[in-house]
Amino acid sequence: MEILATLIVLLLLCSLYILWKLYSQQSTKNCYLIDYVCFKAPCDQQVTRKIAGEIIERNRLLGLSEYKFLLKVIINSGMGVETYAPKNIIEARETSPTVNDAFQEMDEVIDTSVNDLFRKTNISPRDVDLLVINISGFSPAPSLASRVVRRYKMREDVKTYNLSGMGCSASLVSLDLVRNTFNSGKKTIALVLSTESLSPNWYPGKDKSMMLSNILFRTGGSVMLLTNDPAMRARAKMSLKCLIRAHTGANDNAYNCAMQKEDDEGIVGMHLGKSLPKAAVHAFSENFQRLVPKILPYRELALYVYRTIKQKVVKPAGKGNLAMTQIDYKTGIDHFCLHTGGPAVIEAVGRALRLSKYDTEPASMTLHRWGNTSSSSVWYVLGYMEAKKRLKKGDRLLMITFGTGFKCNSCMWEVNRDLADGGAWEDDIKNYPPQTLVNPYMEMYGWVADETDETFNREERAEEFRRSQ
Numbered sequence: 001m002e003i004l005a006t007l008i009v010l011l012l013l014c015s016l017y018i019l020w021k022l023y024s025q026q027s028t029k030n031c032y033l034i035d036y037v038c039f040k041a042p043c044d045q046q047v048t049r050k051i052a053g054e055i056i057e058r059n060r061l062l063g064l065s066e067y068k069f070l071l072k073v074i075i076n077s078g079m080g081v082e083t084y085a086p087k088n089i090i091e092a093r094e095t096s097p098t099v100n101d102a103f104q105e106m107d108e109v110i111d112t113s114v115n116d117l118f119r120k121t122n123i124s125p126r127d128v129d130l131l132v133i134n135i136s137g138f139s140p141a142p143s144l145a146s147r148v149v150r151r152y153k154m155r156e157d158v159k160t161y162n163l164s165g166m167g168c169s170a171s172l173v174s175l176d177l178v179r180n181t182f183n184s185g186k187k188t189i190a191l192v193l194s195t196e197s198l199s200p201n202w203y204p205g206k207d208k209s210m211m212l213s214n215i216l217f218r219t220g221g222s223v224m225l226l227t228n229d230p231a232m233r234a235r236a237k238m239s240l241k242c243l244i245r246a247h248t249g250a251n252d253n254a255y256n257c258a259m260q261k262e263d264d265e266g267i268v269g270m271h272l273g274k275s276l277p278k279a280a281v282h283a284f285s286e287n288f289q290r291l292v293p294k295i296l297p298y299r300e301l302a303l304y305v306y307r308t309i310k311q312k313v314v315k316p317a318g319k320g321n322l323a324m325t326q327i328d329y330k331t332g333i334d335h336f337c338l339h340t341g342g343p344a345v346i347e348a349v350g351r352a353l354r355l356s357k358y359d360t361e362p363a364s365m366t367l368h369r370w371g372n373t374s375s376s377s378v379w380y381v382l383g384y385m386e387a388k389k390r391l392k393k394g395d396r397l398l399m400i401t402f403g404t405g406f407k408c409n410s411c412m413w414e415v416n417r418d419l420a421d422g423g424a425w426e427d428d429i430k431n432y433p434p435q436t437l438v439n440p441y442m443e444m445y446g447w448v449a450d451e452t453d454e455t456f457n458r459e460e461r462a463e464e465f466r467r468s469q
Helices: 002-027 049-058 064-075 099-121 144-152 167-182 208-216 230-235 252-256 276-295 298-314 343-352 357-370 374-387 442-450 458-468
Strands: 032-038 130-134 159-163 189-195 221-227 238-247 258-262 268-272 335-338 396-403 407-415
Touching: 032 099, 032 230, 032 374, 049 064, 064 208, 064 442, 099 144, 099 189, 099 221, 130 144, 130 167, 144 159, 159 167, 167 189, 167 221, 167 238, 167 374, 167 396, 167 407, 189 374, 208 268, 221 374, 238 276, 252 276, 276 298, 276 343, 276 396, 276 407, 335 343, 335 357, 335 374, 343 357, 357 374, 374 396
Parallel strands: 130 159, 130 189, 335 396
Antiparallel strands: 032 221, 032 238, 189 221, 238 407, 258 268, 396 407
16 A cells, blocks of 8 residues: 555656646747847947948949939938948948958947846846857858857857848847747747948949948847746746748749849949849748738638638639738737838838838838848837837737848737837937938939939039038
């Protein structure tokens, strides 16, 4: 009897241990955003109208055709005159960057942002179990992840990942990596850093498809602390509910529409092709087909199924997927964090999701203030919402990003508490949205529209520009 009783007790204890283990593993599959910081560069790195003009004037290869193209792009870029560029570009050394220029740019983002985040959260670098860095255009050895480990004296067992070449959508790729690591069941604190290296990647040629990247991309970066520890949920800002990734790189047009290559003169640059919008639409569609069931309430899903069946029965000619275009995404989402790839990208996504100007305002204002900061852009958009005190407890927020490959990644967050941190927007939020978004470059380069090949004299115009300063 004693042996039987002992076996029963042991079985009971084993069962309790297994149940506890299952509960612990399940509870640590969550992903909480403890806090985040967006980088704000020094004022002496602002790309003012004067500096932008000087940068354009320095490229001696540009003729009237290139001037007209640049003017059109700048006017339609949606950017103001307070964005930032690396020091080597501000100091007129963009055509001869050094490795130290690239390191200096990265160190500035890392030192400022990571220090601020550790100070805000009162978490020590020694507490970090997982470090993920995504920077597409600069991959030195030792890696930048190793540079951070050394800088902050992190533990010897810290897991590090250094992602390169992932483009503007890399931030959510890093987030997915963190989430998958969290599923192991061990309580973990993760540090994620998203930025882009512009210093060594300036294009000094005259291929219009490569000149675009010089205009569109600006200095920026973000750093996030995440955890799966249920005990830290109360102090976390948001909880990750789902994350969907779509990669259409098997399609040649999608793969080739945004890539680093040489122009006809052998100059390396980032090519942004005419097929990019089509590739973005395709990736967006692939992503949302899997995302929709995870973010919409049952009623809206039932309506979607009904409309889909109805469309298959009626089969209207040339109407596309009408059921998808009729979805009311606001039934499941309160806020939309869109990638700031440009006004056309924001407007296209806004139309596809049937969003109002209020919904797309955070992305448009982020583009105006900071430019396209690549993978970190959605965090500046999030910062705008928080600084405007839009984010309330229980709200659901959707992040959508696009990147080379071609990729469309999206994720949904739930806000854990009312948020009102000014962050990088602290000094500017009162001025947004501005009274007018009239492009400030029109006055400086309005003459380009009236010039012809016969009347255009580059040297005279350059001298006229210098005198106007």
